[in-house]
Amino acid sequence: MTLTLYELTGKDDRRFSPYCWRIRMALAHKGLEADFVPVRFTDKEIIAFSGQGKVPVLVDGDTTVVESFDIACYLDDNYADRPALFGNEIARGEARMINHWTNSVVHAALQPLVIDDIYQHLADEDRDYFLETRSARFDHSFAAIQAHRDSDVLVARNALTPLRLTLAEQPFLAGDAPAFADYIVFGAFQWVRSISPFKVLEEDDPVRRWRDRLLNAFDGAGYATTAYDG
Amino acid sequence: MTLTLYELTGKDDRRFSPYCWRIRMALAHKGLEADFVPVRFTDKEIIAFSGQGKVPVLVDGDTTVVESFDIACYLDDNYADRPALFGNEIARGEARMINHWTNSVVHAALQPLVIDDIYQHLADEDRDYFLETRSARFDHSFAAIQAHRDSDVLVARNALTPLRLTLAEQPFLAGDAPAFADYIVFGAFQWVRSISPFKVLEEDDPVRRWRDRLLNAFDGAGYATTAYDG
Numbered sequence: 001m002t003l004t005l006y007e008l009t010g011k012d013d014r015r016f017s018p019y020c021w022r023i024r025m026a027l028a029h030k031g032l033e034a035d036f037v038p039v040r041f042t043d044k045e046i047i048a049f050s051g052q053g054k055v056p057v058l059v060d061g062d063t064t065v066v067e068s069f070d071i072a073c074y075l076d077d078n079y080a081d082r083p084a085l086f087g088n089e090i091a092r093g094e095a096r097m098i099n100h101w102t103n104s105v106v107h108a109a110l111q112p113l114v115i116d117d118i119y120q121h122l123a124d125e126d127r128d129y130f131l132e133t134r135s136a137r138f139d140h141s142f143a144a145i146q147a148h149r150d151s152d153v154l155v156a157r158n159a160l161t162p163l164r165l166t167l168a169e170q171p172f173l174a175g176d177a178p179a180f181a182d183y184i185v186f187g188a189f190q191w192v193r194s195i196s197p198f199k200v201l202e203e204d205d206p207v208r209r210w211r212d213r214l215l216n217a218f219d220g221a222g223y224a225t226t227a228y229d230g
Numbered sequence: 231m232t233l234t235l236y237e238l239t240g241k242d243d244r245r246f247s248p249y250c251w252r253i254r255m256a257l258a259h260k261g262l263e264a265d266f267v268p269v270r271f272t273d274k275e276i277i278a279f280s281g282q283g284k285v286p287v288l289v290d291g292d293t294t295v296v297e298s299f300d301i302a303c304y305l306d307d308n309y310a311d312r313p314a315l316f317g318n319e320i321a322r323g324e325a326r327m328i329n330h331w332t333n334s335v336v337h338a339a340l341q342p343l344v345i346d347d348i349y350q351h352l353a354d355e356d357r358d359y360f361l362e363t364r365s366a367r368f369d370h371s372f373a374a375i376q377a378h379r380d381s382d383v384l385v386a387r388n389a390l391t392p393l394r395l396t397l398a399e400q401p402f403l404a405g406d407a408p409a410f411a412d413y414i415v416f417g418a419f420q421w422v423r424s425i426s427p428f429k430v431l432e433e434d435d436p437v438r439r440w441r442d443r444l445l446n447a448f449d450g451a452g453y454a455t456t457a458y459d460g
Contacts, residue, residue: 090314091321093405097328101392162331175323 006057009038016194018187025183028218085180109156116142117196239268246424248417255413258448315410339386346372347426
């Protein structure tokens with residue numbers, strides 16, 4: 001049985017969705033092969049069968065699962081004989097907190113640093129859609145927001161403090177080895193790396209060293225798609 | 231074998247250390263009886279046997295354990311047949327992240343709201359110590375800092391966003407039932423409640439409802455010491 005993951009793409013086949021990266025890594029963690037199907041923002045008809053309009057969408061035989069956290073739960077429940085993404089209910093519960101911290105704190109801190117880079121790396125057909133759906137959230141143009149990134153990045157690095165302190169004590173968020181909590185946060189850095197040369201993390205930042213360990217995990221699965229070196 | 235927990239106290243026997251509350255709850259979770267020994271900030275000689283100067287200190291027969299997270303790990307490893315505080319290595323790793331988030335974000339957000347209330351509820355003998363060790367961290371008097379709390383509390387409530395979003399999905403941080411991750415964050419609210427009538431959480435805040443569930447857990451262990459109703 002082959003799994004299929006529908007994931008967001010930009011121009012030059014850049015797979016830049018942080019949520020889709022979580023599942024790429026979860027599949028690698030489980031040692032599961034999958035076909036990866038690129039979907040542009042405006043390609044909604046490709047995933048219409050899922051009953052909603054967002055990627056990632058995982059198809060496993062007759063089963064379709066959406067929402068990255070729910071997909072991870074599905075994989076852990078249905079491939080329980082393979083390495084655990086959570087392994088018990090406490091770990092699953094705690095990972096939801098890390099999920100919400102990532103979505104509401106990390107993504108919010110990183111977005112202004114690369115918002116125009118995202119726009120510049122979209123497929124041409126997606127640009128109007130992105131402009132319409134995102135501009136309402138901001139008072140300024142993407143370029144004007146991103147123009148402050150040399151100072152905004154200091155705020156973003158500071159927002160990563162709980163992650164940095166944790167990685168001073170153990171190599172991964174999940175302890176001695178990575179698990180889904182790591183992939184949740186790692187996705188945010190793959191999002192940036194896929195569409196921007198901007199260096200969010202300094203060379204000697206423990207967060208960067210952790211990110212690099214994850215990039216190299218699973219035979220370098222994190223390097224599999226078009227990205228910058230940052 | 232009786233366990234002994236050395237924990238911080240203020241005047242009127244107020245047990246206000248957030249770190250000590252984590253262990254009170256962990257002991258209740260494990261169904262372990264303990265003697266609770268109050269220690270003032272300047273009572274360092276009472277815990278000198280531990281080789282350091284901070285509470286909580288847990289003594290279990292010939293074993294002495296310090297640092298709240300290490301005590302939780304000790305209890306889970308040595309009382310593994312009782313309800314799990316973590317239960318696997320992934321949950322333990324993730325809880326360290328919640329630990330650092332609580333210490334660096336939640337405590338930092340709550341401290342200015344009650345810093346003068348803490349001072350006012352210290353034993354007389356501890357006041358000079360507190361003033362000397364804490365004042366260097368602030369540019370203003372405790373009373374002046376706390377005077378802004380009606381606006382600062384809005385910032386603090388916003389800092390709780392990841393917790394609030396998580397509790398919209400599940401009753402506890404650890405999922406359907408509480409575990410150590412919950413007690414880590416709960417300790418912060420017990421700290422406030424022990425020394426201040428100030429209402430950090432609004433009545434309809436899911437975080438408040440979660441806190442109240444934890445207050446009522448284990449036959450109301452959270453109500454066992456002197457506190458305000460807040």
